[in-house]
Amino acid sequence: MVTPPHFATPRQSELFGELLDVFLAEGFAHLTLDAIAARLRCSKSTLYTLAGSKEQLVVAATVHFFKRATAQVEAHVDPSAPARDQVSAYLAAVGDALSVVSDQFMRDLDAFAPARAVYERNTQIAAARVKEIIDAGVAAGEFRGVHAAFAAEVAATMMVSIQRGDIQASLGLDDASAYRELSAMLTAGMD
Known part of the structure; x- marks a missing residue:
């Protein structure tokens, strides 16, 4: 089993998994960081703990x-x-x-x-x-x-x-x- 990238908290790992599911199901080009944060029920600052940008x-x-x-x-x-x-x-x-x-x-x-x-x-x-x-x-x-x-x-x-x-x-x-x-x-x- 391949584990997701290492994150400091289990919540970050969970969010990353949810993010991947959204991308695979719907694509990503149309999603803004605000939209992603709303979908994942987190803040944009939390998303920035996963990566520095949407890209x-x-x-x-x-x-x-x-x-x-x-x-x-x-x-x-x-x-x-x-x-x-x-x-x-x-x-x-x-x-x-x-x-x-x-x-x-x-x-x-x-x-x-x-x-x-x-x-x-x-x-x-x-x-x-x-x-x-x-x-x-x-x-x-x-x-x-x-x-x-x-x-x-x-x-x-x-x-x-x-x-x-x-x-x-x-x-x-x-x-x-x-x-x-x-x-x-x-x-x-x-x-």
Whole structure:
């Protein structure tokens, strides 16, 4: 379990969790510090104990969400399972982790460069993890002799396209569904 950033009091940790829930459900661009304080039933000065600005709150919440999501995803991958099952479990878990995120949060994240950079970095890490699993599967003879770097690059390209919202815009698939489709296509193609 990934704990939230360290705060001096349990109330601050609780507020941070509530803040994250609001951002994930509704996005953040439209919210002012006054509105956030009113929603969380706290003062703006209390919010400033969590971060120095709204922008810093957004980045801290985004970083925490992706750390938590990464831990959840890795918890669903059994390292002793066949590589095919690991790839499938990994990408399905990414989709599940993103299923709690609203479209508005994703639009806001894409429009706010520091938060978008967090998502992009996590996408790169996830693509590297998929490549690692594919490499191990090829080495163990579980996958045909696919070019693991190419398969990982296909995954990475699609993951970036999902992250940027291209897949949703062109196909109507939300991020979670797109990751599930990527998993099915990628694992079937390596038999």
